Amino acid sequence: MRGSVSQSAAALIAAALCLGSACGAVWAFDDAQYPDFKGQWIRVSPPGQPAFDPSKPRGWGQQAPLTEEYQAVFRANLADLAAGGEGLWPGHDCRPPGMPPMMTAYEPLEIIVLPETTYIRIDHIHDSHRRIYTDGRDWPKEVEPAYVGYSIGKWVDENGDGRYDVLEVETRHIKGPRAYDATGLPLHRDDQTVVKERIYLDKANPSLLHDEITVIDNALTRPWVVTKTYRRNPSPRPEWQEYVCAESNNHVRIGKESYFLSADGYLMPAKKDQPPPDLRYFNRAKK
Amino acid sequence: MPKRSSIGSMALSATLWMMIGSAQAFDETKYPDLKGQWQRVGAPRWADPSTAPLTPEYRAIFEANIRDQKTGGQGIDPTITCLPPGMPRVMNVYEPMEIVVTPHTTHMLMQHIHDSRRIFTDGRDWPQGVEPTFAGYSIGTWIDEDGDGRYDVLTVETRDMKGPRTYDSTGLPLHEDGKTVIKERIALDKGNPNTLYDEITVIDNALTKPWTITKKYVREKKKQPDWRETVCAEGNQHVVIGKENYFLSADGQLMPAKKNQAPPDLRYFNSARK
Numbered sequence: 001m002r003g004s005v006s007q008s009a010a011a012l013i014a015a016a017l018c019l020g021s022a023c024g025a026v027w028a029f030d031d032a033q034y035p036d037f038k039g040q041w042i043r044v045s046p047p048g049q050p051a052f053d054p055s056k057p058r059g060w061g062q063q064a065p066l067t068e069e070y071q072a073v074f075r076a077n078l079a080d081l082a083a084g085g086e087g088l089w090p091g092h093d094c095r096p097p098g099m100p101p102m103m104t105a106y107e108p109l110e111i112i113v114l115p116e117t118t119y120i121r122i123d124h125i126h127d128s129h130r131r132i133y134t135d136g137r138d139w140p141k142e143v144e145p146a147y148v149g150y151s152i153g154k155w156v157d158e159n160g161d162g163r164y165d166v167l168e169v170e171t172r173h174i175k176g177p178r179a180y181d182a183t184g185l186p187l188h189r190d191d192q193t194v195v196k197e198r199i200y201l202d203k204a205n206p207s208l209l210h211d212e213i214t215v216i217d218n219a220l221t222r223p224w225v226v227t228k229t230y231r232r233n234p235s236p237r238p239e240w241q242e243y244v245c246a247e248s249n250n251h252v253r254i255g256k257e258s259y260f261l262s263a264d265g266y267l268m269p270a271k272k273d274q275p276p277p278d279l280r281y282f283n284r285a286k287k
Numbered sequence: 288m289p290k291r292s293s294i295g296s297m298a299l300s301a302t303l304w305m306m307i308g309s310a311q312a313f314d315e316t317k318y319p320d321l322k323g324q325w326q327r328v329g330a331p332r333w334a335d336p337s338t339a340p341l342t343p344e345y346r347a348i349f350e351a352n353i354r355d356q357k358t359g360g361q362g363i364d365p366t367i368t369c370l371p372p373g374m375p376r377v378m379n380v381y382e383p384m385e386i387v388v389t390p391h392t393t394h395m396l397m398q399h400i401h402d403s404r405r406i407f408t409d410g411r412d413w414p415q416g417v418e419p420t421f422a423g424y425s426i427g428t429w430i431d432e433d434g435d436g437r438y439d440v441l442t443v444e445t446r447d448m449k450g451p452r453t454y455d456s457t458g459l460p461l462h463e464d465g466k467t468v469i470k471e472r473i474a475l476d477k478g479n480p481n482t483l484y485d486e487i488t489v490i491d492n493a494l495t496k497p498w499t500i501t502k503k504y505v506r507e508k509k510k511q512p513d514w515r516e517t518v519c520a521e522g523n524q525h526v527v528i529g530k531e532n533y534f535l536s537a538d539g540q541l542m543p544a545k546k547n548q549a550p551p552d553l554r555y556f557n558s559a560r561k
Contacts, residue, residue, distance in 0.1 A: 030313060093520055094520035121396075123403075129396050133511075175516075241420075242449075244370065246520065247370060254540070255540060267528050273557060276556040277553075280540060
């Protein structure tokens, strides 16, 4: 049985306290101050495998401003993919996409806004949850790099109406390897990427959310700006599916080689004429 | 430069009615303070396996699993291939937990395999046709037990779990029928608000009676705790091919997990056919 908390009584007490010293406690959770990001957000992108920039075709069509060196890296990755390899997309091994490709929202995302932190939950390859700290902290001196990186945000009231409307985020300390999408479009191996975002509701349609993402990366000749859009699921109680990469992954990596698992449970080559794995540690193989 | 809002001027301009309304919507003072980073106390074990009220059938499954582990196998622990532990095992809290309380949902965020949970507290009924998941579908109710006008206990029921699941890495099994029901009472210690308890009752067809244990967690003292990222796929040395489990050696080669284990069948490789 639920307890006897009276909401109206609690509200009156809260209002009374707000005139005194406890005002901060009430304000701390005043969600009217923040844009309504509640619900389930689903990416808006053309059908098929999503690209990092949803407004452009995949691969070279993305027109990512790659340096010559990383154009060559991408070219080699495409050749590997064409030969049956996995290329540079870490998701083949169930490693998380990390920032910024995770914001492609391969699975729906949920945004939980609290005064000190905004959380972004995306249950994709990895059960990823971004923490965007909005408590005014500075960059810590030592941060263990993570695929999601370390994100600090700031709420901005752009139109001066007394309510925040944009969440500005900067993310650093991102771990690799990462690629922008499954074509293997690469980010730099040095993992010095800095990602800046502006996250806001569409002014005309509050069921659309935009994330304007600026990637600053040493594999680029200049910052690359991409805007992603998400549509709010109209269901007030949407389903949250569990996506477990390990459950259905038929890629097996042994050493530096990647193989497939056949439907009947045998190891098989991923590329034409690929040699089998070295079985030196098995007694029978030594004979 | 964008204009930052002034909370002070907003407070002055807001009407009392609006303040009351927003306080009702999101008044954190109604809820216990579960903020911060919670760490388990002790090893990530469910309980002494000998105390588990397993049916004879599942006791036999558990003992066969132990024999397999003694010969180098992995038993029936599904997490060796990075499958999620699922409920109730996630409450072992393999990696530190954050509890994010909002009026409609309490989120439990645990960066392990796929351990995070949503506990819906919006008064919903059990939906029809839920797709089973390892974490299950959780509905919770906040309770003001001592009548002081503040909630102090979150009671949770979880259904619609998917398998295979075990309680911990010993391979102590839950029934494979996926009909487990889990009831929890989550509350702060009355004498020490930096200690959290989760009293967990498992109702499962592999048990002869409901099994209740209590998990204890302590709050990290650091105001801005570190949240370490763990990625199972990154350091996993287990490789399952067909029904056999192998290891990856430090030099990246496939190696047997058990003494005299046969290598994998390489029938699909040209060179193996020669």
